[in-house]
Amino acid sequence: xxxxxQENDHRxxxxxESRCNEGTIMNDSQGESRPADTSYSHFTNYERIFIxxxxxxxxxxxxxxxxxxxxxxxxxxGHYRVSDTLINLSVTVYMIIQGLxxxxxxxxxxxxxxxxxxxxxxxxxxxxxxxxxxxxxYPALMVLRCIQSAGxxxxxxxxxGVAADIASPSQRGKYMGLITTGLMTALSLGxxxxxxxxxxxxxxxxxxxxxILSGSYLLVYIITMPETSRKVVTDEHRVPRSWWxxxxxxxxxxxxxxxxxxxxxxxxVQEQSSTTKKPGFNPLRSLKIxxxxxxxxxxxxxxxxxxxxxxxxxxxxxxxGQLYHLNTFKLGLCFLYATILLLLLGGxxxxxxxxx
Numbered sequence: 001x002x003x004x005x006q007e008n009d010h011r012x013x014x015x016x017e018s019r020c021n022e023g024t025i026m027n028d029s030q031g032e033s034r035p036a037d038t039s040y041s042h043f044t045n046y047e048r049i050f051i052x053x054x055x056x057x058x059x060x061x062x063x064x065x066x067x068x069x070x071x072x073x074x075x076x077x078g079h080y081r082v083s084d085t086l087i088n089l090s091v092t093v094y095m096i097i098q099g100l101x102x103x104x105x106x107x108x109x110x111x112x113x114x115x116x117x118x119x120x121x122x123x124x125x126x127x128x129x130x131x132x133x134x135x136x137x138y139p140a141l142m143v144l145r146c147i148q149s150a151g152x153x154x155x156x157x158x159x160x161g162v163a164a165d166i167a168s169p170s171q172r173g174k175y176m177g178l179i180t181t182g183l184m185t186a187l188s189l190g191x192x193x194x195x196x197x198x199x200x201x202x203x204x205x206x207x208x209x210x211x212i213l214s215g216s217y218l219l220v221y222i223i224t225m226p227e228t229s230r231k232v233v234t235d236e237h238r239v240p241r242s243w244w245x246x247x248x249x250x251x252x253x254x255x256x257x258x259x260x261x262x263x264x265x266x267x268x269v270q271e272q273s274s275t276t277k278k279p280g281f282n283p284l285r286s287l288k289i290x291x292x293x294x295x296x297x298x299x300x301x302x303x304x305x306x307x308x309x310x311x312x313x314x315x316x317x318x319x320x321g322q323l324y325h326l327n328t329f330k331l332g333l334c335f336l337y338a339t340i341l342l343l344l345l346g347g348x349x350x351x352x353x354x355x356x
Contacts, residue, residue: 041166042233047226048166052175054225055159056182057217058118061125061152063183065210066094066310067190071332072203073317079203080138084318090145091314097149103286105154106161113232113245114162115225117154122218125151126211133207156183165228191313195332223248 043051069091077087109117128148135144156179163175197205227233227245239250290296313335321331 041168043166043226043228048175051162051166051225051228052178054221055162056179058122058155058221059159059179059182060186061122061155061210061214061217062098062149062186063156064186064190064193064213065125065148065152066091066098067187067313067335068194068197068206068210069094070191070313070317070335071195071328072198072206073314074321074331075198075203075328076141077318080141082138086138088314088318090141091310093142094145094149095310097146098153101150101153102157103284106157107282107285109154109158109161109229110231113227113229114158114165115227115245115247118158118221118225119218121151121154121158122214122221123151126214126218127151129207129211129214133204133211162228165230191335192332195329198332199327199329226250 041048073084073087073091076090077084080087105117105121125148128144128151131144132141132148135141159179159182160176163172163179167175193209194206197209224247226239226247226249232242232245233239239246289299316334317331320326320334321328326334
C-alpha cells in the first residue's frame with residue numbers, strides 16, 4: 001500500500017511539473033514570461049531599447065534622403081538649366097542604387113558584423129552629402145546621388161538584422177515595429193522639411209542638414225553602440241575580440257564586463273571557432289527568396305506600389321509648382337497626403353492586429 005501511494009505521489013509530482021512547464025511555455029508565447037527571450041540574447045531590456053532606437057534612427061537616412069529632395073527638383077532644374085526629365089534622372093539613379101546596395105552591404109554585415117558596415121555606410125553617406133552641397137555641375141549631381149544612395153540605403157535592412165540579432169521570433173515583431181515607425185516618419189516629414197529648407201536657406205542646405213544629421217548619429221554610434229551580430233558576439237564573448245567591432249565604451253570596460261568562458265578550455269574554444277563555418281560574401285544570396293512563389297508575389301506587389309508612389313511624387317514636384325505657382329514651402333506641404341495616408345493605414349493596422 002505504501003509503495004502504491006509513493007508511486008502515485010511521484011506520478012502526481014511529475015504531472016504537476018509538466019503542467020507548470022507547459023504553462024511557462026504558453027506564457028512565454030503570449031509575452032507574459034521571457035525566459036526564452038532572455039536566453040536568446042545577453043542584452044538587457046534597457047540595452048535592447050537603446051539598440052533598437054539607434055537602429056530606427058539609422059533607418060531614417062535612406063527614406064529622408066529621397067523624400068527631402070523632391071521640393072528641390074524645380075529649383076535644381078533651373079540652377080543647372082536642364083529639363084525636368086533630366087533632373088528626374090537624379091531620382092531614378094538614386095532608386096536604382098537603393099535597390100542594389102543593400103544586397104552587398106547586408107552580405108558584408110553577415111560576415112563581418114553590423115558595426116563595421118554601419119560605420120562604412122555613414123562615412124560614405126557623409127562624404128556624399130559634402131560633395132552634393134559643394135558641387136556645381138549636373139554630372140557631379142548624378143554621380144554623388146548614386147554614392148549618397150549607396151551609403152544610406154542599407155541602413156533599413158541592417159536595422160531589421162539588428163532586431164533579429166537581439167530578439168527571439170516571439171518578441172521580434174514589436175522591435176521591428178519601432179524601426180518601421182522610423183521609416184514612416186521620414187517618408188511623412190521629409191518633403192515638408194525639404195520645402196522649408198529650400199525656401200529659406202537654399203537647396204544646398206538640404207545636404208548640409210543631412211550631413212549634420214548623419215555626422216551626429218555616427219559620433220554617438222561609434223561611442224555607444226555595441227556589436228549585435230550573433231556571428232561576432234556570443235554569450236561567452238559578449239564583447240568582440242576585434243577593436244573595430246567594439247564601441248569606445250567597450251574599449252574601456254571590456255575587461256570588467258566580458259565574462260570568462262567558464263568551463264570551456266581555451267584550446268576547445270579555438271577548435272570550435274575554427275570549425276564553425278561562416279557564410280562567405282555573396283550579394284546574390286538574397287535572390288533565393290524569389291524561389292518562393294508567395295514571397296515573389298508580395299515583393300512584386302510592394303515594388304509596384306512603391307514605384308507608383310515615386311512616380312507620383314516626382315511629377316508632383318515638377319508639375320504643381322508650374323501649374324499653381326507654388327513656392328518650395330507650399331510645394332512641400334502638397335506631400336501631406338502621404339502623411340495622412342500613412343497615419344490612416346497605421347491606425348487600421350493597430351486596430352485589426354491580432355495578438356501573437
